[in-house]
Amino acid sequence: MIKPQLMTKTATRHKLRLFDTHCHFDFDEFAASFSEQMSVATQAHVEKIIIPSVGLSNWLRVKNLATQYPVTLRYALGFHPYFLEHFSDEQLQLLEDELSQRESACVAVGECGLDAMVAVDASLQERVFIAQLAMAQHAHLPLILHSRKTHNRLLQLIKQHRFTQGGVLHAFSGSEQQARQFIDLGFKIGVGGVITYPRANKTRQAISQLPIESLVLETDAPDMPLFGRQGEANHPKYLIHVLEELAVLRDTNKEKLASQLWANSIELFRIDE
Ligand SMILES: [Zn+2]
Structure with a gap:
């Protein structure tokens, strides 16, 4: 006969746990009923969530949320390339100060990166990105990378600046070869809603072929x-x-897949469970 205690342990081991490595849970869409949104997420098996920030405007907000929900929420601090309108160089010093005094809930630098589709000066985007690359290296933190039509340039910069802390290429869309170049530099690939679109053939094909150890899940909610x-x-x-959808694409069982993806996320963001 199995002792009740052992049965509980087995049940815990097989419980589905999901890690949303990229969710803008601090955005206005969720503000009105935040605690309810949190329990809806938890009921849907999402046990950890990383909230990336976009700039000075929401650093305090993401920090406060993580303090209120210390079991589930973690955050990242950085400058998103879309939100550089009010950027000034003194803000880089503020980020450096924040990182040097960070709490353990701050698990990455980001969301940062490059975007060739927005009307923000490309040289400003690069300058801000390179500064964050150096700060993340110094603080031993992974990066949460944003890239739209800029994969090659980001790869060049990561190599040139000898960045070795890894991170995640968020909301990946592209070819297997592009993904592998990031994986070779220590990055994981953020798998999100893109793979549910039948027309996203190239990305679906790429994701089905990549090593399972290099994948993490994300929603990018509310986007x-x-x-x-x-x-x-x-x-x-x-x-x-x-x-x-990922389980179908990779022809594997979703429980097994979920536990591998959980382990990948915990390892990447060096989270103490
Ligand atoms: Zn994002």
Whole structure:
């Protein structure tokens, strides 16, 4: 006969746990009923969430949320390339100060990177990105990378500046070869709603071929709605559907997949469980 205690242990081991490595949970869409949104996410198996910041405007907000929900929430500090309108060089010093006094809930630098599709001066984007690369290296923190049509330039900069702390290439879309170049530099690939779109053939094909150790899940909520939910705000509660699609793509069982992806995320962000 199995002792009740052992049965509980087995049940815990097989419980599905999901890690949303990129969710803008501090955005206004979720503010009105935040505690309810949190429990909806938790009920949908999402047990950890990283909230990346976009700049000075929301550092305090993401920090406060992580303090209020210390079990589930972690955060990252940085400058998103979309939000450089009010940027000034003194802000870099503020980031450096924040990182040097950080709490353990601050697990990365980001969201940072480059975007060739926005009307923000490219040389300013690069300057701000390079500064963050150096700070993350110095603080021994991984990066949460944003890249739109800038994969090659980011690869060059990461190599040139000898960045070795790894990170995640968030909301990946691209070819297997591009993903592998980031993996070779110690990065993981953020798998989100993109793979639920039948037309995203190249990305779906790439994700199906990459080493499983190099993948992590994310929603990018409230952005990047899943296929069939276009026009709706995305939510971490839908992360399970990304997992299910990934299990189909890789022809594997979702429980096994979930536990591997959980382990990848914990390792990448050096989280003490
Ligand atoms: Zn984002």
